Amino acid sequence: MxxxxxxxxxxxxxxxxxxxxxxxxxxIVAMREHVDTAENRFFMRLETTHYEEADKLQQELLQVLPQDANVHVNPLPEKKIIVLVTKEYHCLADILIRNYFKTLGATVQCVIGNHTTLENICSRFDVPFHFVSHLDKDKETFESAIKNIIDGYDCDYLVLAKFMRILSPGFVKHYAMHIINIHHSFLPAFIGANPYKKAFERGVKLIGATAHFVTNDLDEGPIIAQQIIPVDHSFTAQAMMHAGKEIETAVLAKALQLVLNDRVFVYKNKTIVFE
Amino acid sequence: MxxxxxxxxxxxxxxxxxxxxxxxxxxIVAMREHVDTAENRFFMRLETTHYEEADKLQQELLQVLPQDANVHVNPLPEKKIIVLVTKEYHCLADILIRNYFKTLGATVQCVIGNHTTLENICSRFDVPFHFVSHLDKDKETFESAIKNIIDGYDCDYLVLAKFMRILSPGFVKHYAMHIINIHHSFLPAFIGANPYKKAFERGVKLIGATAHFVTNDLDEGPIIAQQIIPVDHSFTAQAMMHAGKEIETAVLAKALQLVLNDRVFVYKNKTIVFE
Amino acid sequence: MxxxxxxxxxxxxxxxxxxxxxxxxxxIVAMREHVDTAENRFFMRLETTHYEEADKLQQELLQVLPQDANVHVNPLPEKKIIVLVTKEYHCLADILIRNYFKTLGATVQCVIGNHTTLENICSRFDVPFHFVSHLDKDKETFESAIKNIIDGYDCDYLVLAKFMRILSPGFVKHYAMHIINIHHSFLPAFIGANPYKKAFERGVKLIGATAHFVTNDLDEGPIIAQQIIPVDHSFTAQAMMHAGKEIETAVLAKALQLVLNDRVFVYKNKTIVFE
Amino acid sequence: MxxxxxxxxxxxxxxxxxxxxxxxxxxIVAMREHVDTAENRFFMRLETTHYEEADKLQQELLQVLPQDANVHVNPLPEKKIIVLVTKEYHCLADILIRNYFKTLGATVQCVIGNHTTLENICSRFDVPFHFVSHLDKDKETFESAIKNIIDGYDCDYLVLAKFMRILSPGFVKHYAMHIINIHHSFLPAFIGANPYKKAFERGVKLIGATAHFVTNDLDEGPIIAQQIIPVDHSFTAQAMMHAGKEIETAVLAKALQLVLNDRVFVYKNKTIVFE
Incomplete structure (x- = not known):
């Protein structure tokens, strides 16, 4: 539990x-605890032996804790996610494989794409694919179409698996702290578009990827996981992009594993992650 | 505390x-806890606000814990160590620098060497150096001479900073779990002498270093910390040895930092490390 | 070229x-060269601008090189591979995905399994799956059945993607230096079966994976690529195995990428890898 | 050679x-070559067997190369460096140790500090220390005093080993591409002052260090080497700074080793590094 x-x-x-x-x-089988002394804030994650009456336990815990306490006993062991994609396959395929072999810690309800490129791979895994083009419509209409699809499913988290559209404040607010994005740089370096091109131009010796919760400040949301790989002068921007896909896939997989196992707390613009 | x-x-x-x-x-400012369920064993490290009566607290804790409990309240904040060396300088120099700038978490009482190579660097830092040759004497006499020097100091841990002699069971037993060694391979690969030569011959793509407590089974004691660096076909055994010195230094420094901050528990032949 | x-x-x-x-x-667009001075051996990989007459160029090169020279001009740009599996999906699925999206640098001709567990995932990607049970038959018959299947295809490399049977000397010799295996430890540590159990028992702080060419000495063939991840006391053998799958997948993918791009030379029991 | x-x-x-x-x-014992096809630029580093007449060879090479060719045969095997510091000891101490044991690849001519904090450690290694306060004088006078000291020595490179003053364009120009700095972040993230504080506030999961040549754009010069370490929510800005010192030391040591072994080429704002 x-x-x-x-x-x-x-x-x-x-x-x-x-x-x-x-x-x-x-x-108590395992306990992790953190006190943010500057913020006077307490975070705890417990793994315990089984107990039947989760609701009763939650009530008992609330009674001994400060009024503002947020307590979840036995959060949904199997979460539900919806994945948003554009054209790149690597993150989505990794998620579909884990989903198929039931090692994702969640069930993929459906995939929504603003291109049809990835429809075939979804159908091979019997995962519904919904195509919503961003062309010939304003952002509001585009996002409204996406929302309608999401509303048709149970969904705990939206995963932006290389979804290349920027979401509006309204959309983000609606799913606040329930949208996870993979950004193809070690944030806060190279915020925004074309990070590999910028990395190439700057001549960095490391490139990275960052999984984070989405907020309305572009690429500024709470960071869940980051990873880097070394590069050198022989890497073109194209080669960096190619190599970067490997860590994008790995970092998003890691972040999902952490979030879906209730190992990630958010407070203000940071995460507390009990690995 | x-x-x-x-x-x-x-x-x-x-x-x-x-x-x-x-x-x-x-x-409680920070708490780390581990239950080894297979061994039915409980380990905990607490950082707390200050409290005057450490002895009284220790007694109170012992009263509520199982009979076999091992409790240390406020273990010596400043440990004392003695370093044993042969000819290689890199680990010793790193320790002497940290000692000099008081960031080691311990005081180096003295250095004992079976060669005089490193006497000068010790004297530059006003750290006593004792020369005990292993030549022209049997192991018992050699170790007895070392023990006599150690007995002249307070000492919490012996640190083998590239000390190239194998210690006898009697010596090891005398300082059981208080001798820390740096071995120049990612154990259990390449146990014993000349690990870089063996690594070269095997054609590995990673070389490593391992800090561990010394037991009577050569290079088989509880591992505290390990680290690796990539190598390739262009590395001779010599080049591996050269590159390896950097991680030997880093891993020993890391292990000392962990042990000297009371972050390492030993149980049977393993460590529990609360970083 | x-x-x-x-x-x-x-x-x-x-x-x-x-x-x-x-x-x-x-x-010359890119050139990598290595001289093994101890072995008096020269290795070179060139990327050049295009040239029509590959055979003529090869002849011209052979004429200026020592008699024993091995020269390949424009080796098959698209290799063909056959994958052998048992029950674990992670390495195979990664290969199938890359194969499907044409980023593997090879075409998967078929998959051969000694269990049927992974038949379904192959069929989802329209890759032929051949089931050859090892039960109720001796090793010779088992391997002969596998050979028959392989003979029905063009095949440059056999990839053991967590194939849990040890191949006979005769089989290995037949495909000498054309069988690539992923071993779930940082060799030469933990050779043979159950490396994660052994790693757990030893209490290591790193676990690894090794991709290597298969020879008749178990897990002793030339190493192509290795990688590690940190672990600690909280990892059971099971948890190590789980975490290890991620690097097994990554290391095998890396090794295939290197071999299939003609970046790996074998000499005696080592590889020269021009990344 | x-x-x-x-x-x-x-x-x-x-x-x-x-x-x-x-x-x-x-x-030719070892050869590394890079063609920047976008810039149409050729870079090569050769290690060869010995040859007496370096000047004659250089002339012969220049005759077969394009007019703009820059050729160095047998660049000074032992470089000379001057180190500039403020108060932090870790990078300087590492350099002094390597200098003392003759493994730096250069000789430290002297150390210049704008505080006297590190005078004692220099004198322990018999390395001249020059104190030049930045107080009570304008930048021009300050830098002029530093230049005067430098002029008293032979010097190939200036090393800013945590020198916390920003140098003027005139000073930088005078020693163009011969000043090496260690910056305490993975550039281009956290340019300027207090990078650890910024890293803490952003909640990153990695912190880094960058060694680079100094230009007039603050922290924008050609990057030589970068490295990172993982951090988590338990790190205060102070703890990040503490942990970061270890990689600052390692990255600067690495960069010096590369530059002092003639492994680093600069072209426009990037480096080509033949490791």
Whole structure:
């Protein structure tokens, strides 16, 4: 059973929480805790032995915690996600494979693409693909069409797997902190379009990828995971893009694994990640 | 204040420990905990707000823990170490620099060498150097001479910073789990002498270094830290050795930092490391 | 155009080779060269501007090189591979995806499995799957059945993508240096079965994967690529195996990319890899 | 013997160069070559067997190369450097140790500091330390005092080992492409002051360090080497700074090793690095 808690910090929180568990004869298998002393904020993730009455336990925990406490006992073990794509296959294919072999920690409900390029790979895995062109319509109409599709499914997280359109503030707000993006640079370097071209021009010796929650500031949302690979003078911008795909795939997979296992807390514009 | 606890696992340990802290109005700043479920063993490291009566707290904690519990409240904040060397300078020099600038987390009491090569660098830092040749004497006499020097100092850990003699079982037993060695391979690959030559002959694409506690099985003691660097066909055994020195230095520095900050627990032949 | 050359070393080889190219007005776009001075052996890989008469060029090069020279002008740009599997999907799925999107640098002719577990994923990509059980037959019969299938296709390399049977000397010899295996440890650590269990028991802080050519000494063939990831005390053997799959996939993909782009030379039991 | 060549690209350069070597019976031990096709620029580094008449060879090479060719035969095997520091010891101490044990590839002529903090460590290694305060004087006077000290020595490179003053355009121009700086971030992220504070505030999961040549655009000069380490939510800005020192030291050491071994070419605002 997984329990995640976020609240104001104060003396005795661990004693209070572990007291409740102990009184119910629940054993703690793994515990991670973080206190942001500057923000006076407490974060905890517990893995415990099984317990039938999750609701009762949640109530008991809330009673011993500060009023602002956010407690989830046994969050949905199997999340549901929808993936948004454009033309690049590498991140989507990795997700489809994990989904097919049930190692994703979530079920892919459907894929939405603003091109039809990736329809075939979805159909090979019996995952519904919805085509919504961004052409010949304004952003509002485009996003409204996407929302309508999403509304037809249960969905915990939207995953932008190389979705190359910038979403409007309204759309982002609607799914606040439930949209995960993969950006093809080690943010905050090379924000925005064409990061590999910029990396090439700057002559960097490392290129990277960043998975983050989407906010209305472009590429400025809370970072979940980052990774880099070395490059050298022999890499053209094209070669960097090619090599970068490998870490984009890896970093997005890592971020999804963390989020879908309830290992990621968001507070202000940062994440607390208990690996 | 740092508190480290190791004992048999049972339900309610965290509640019991945090209850004692809370009752004394001690706040937990950081907590790391591990349960080895196969071994039914509990490990915890706490950083807390300051508390005057360490002995009283230790007694209170022991009263709520299983009989076999090992509790240290506020272990010596400044450890004392003695470094054993042969001829290679890189690990020793790094330790001497950190010692000089007081960022080692310990004080180097003295250096013992079976060659005089490194005497001058020690004297430049006003650190006593003791020369004990291994020539013209049997191992027992050699080690006895070393022990006599060590006995003249307070010493928490012996650090073998590229000390190229194998220590006898009697010596190792005397300082059990208080001798830290740096081995120049990613153990368990290339145990014993000349690991870089063996790595070269095998044609590996990675070379490594391993810091570990010394036991009587050569290079088989509990591993504290490991690191690798990539190599390729252009590396001779000599070039590997040269490149390897950089990670030997880094891994030993890392291991010392972990051990000297009470972040390393040993159980059977493994370590639990709370970074 | 790609040119690869391997021969005895002697003064003037680069001049001779580049002279032939220059005389034919071929420009060198990229050149990598290695001299193994201990073995007195010369290796070179050239990327050049296009040239129509590959056979003529090869003859001209052979005329200026030592008698033992091995020269390939424009090796097959598109290789053909056959993949052998057992039950684990991760390496195969990665290969199938790259094959489907034509970024593998080879075409997967078919997949041969000693279990039927992975038949479905192959059929989803229209790749022929052949089931050859190892049960109820001796190794000779088993391998003979596999050979028969292979003989029905053109095939440059056999890829053991987590194929869990040990191949006989006769089989290995038949495809000498054309069988690529992924081993789930950083060789030479943990040779043989159950490397993650052994890694867990040893308490290592890094786990790895190794892609290598198969020889008759188990896990002792020339290493093509290796990679590691950090682990700690919280990893069970199971968790190591799970985490290890990610690097097994990545290392095999990397090794295939190198071999299929003619970047790997084998000499004695080592590889020269021009990345 | 080391030969470095930079010039306009054209067909037959390798043949011409290797022809000259071959005619003089010089054997090529290692060769690295890069053609920047976009810039039509050729870069080569050769390690060859010894040859007495370096000047004659240089003349012969220049005769077969384009007019703009830059050829160095056997560049000074032992360079001379001057180190500029402020208060932080880690980079300087690493350089002093390597200098003392003659593994730096250069001789430290002296250290110049705008604080006296590091005078003592220099004197322990018998390296002259010159104190030039930046207080109570304008930048011109400050830099003029530094220049006067430098003029008293032979010096190939100035190394800014955590020198916390920004140098004027005039000063930088005077030593163009001969000033090496270590910046405490993975550039181009976090240009300017307080990169660790910025990294903390952004919530990155990686921090880095960058060694680069100094130009008049702050932190925008050609990058020589970069490296990163993972961080997480438990790192304060202070802890990032502390951890970052380790890679600052390592990256600067790496960059110096590359530059001092004539492995780094500069063209426009990028480096070509033959490792």
């Amino acid at each position: 997984i329990i995640v808690i976020q609240c104001k910090d104060r003396v005795g929180l661990v004693a209070a929480i572990s007291g409740v568990l102990s009184a119910n004869n629940i054993n | 740092i508190i480290v606890i190791q004992c048999k696992d049972r339900v309610g340990l965290v509640a019991a420990i945090s209850g004692v802290l809370s009752a004394n109005n001690i706040n | 790609i040119i690869v050359i391997q021969c005895k070393d002697r003064v003037g080889l680069v001049a001779a080779i580049s002279g032939v190219l220059s005389a034919n007005n071929i420009n | 080391i030969i470095v060549i930079q010039c306009k690209d054209r067909v037959g350069l390798v043949a011409a160069i290797s022809g000259v070597l071959s005619a003089n019976n010089i054997n």
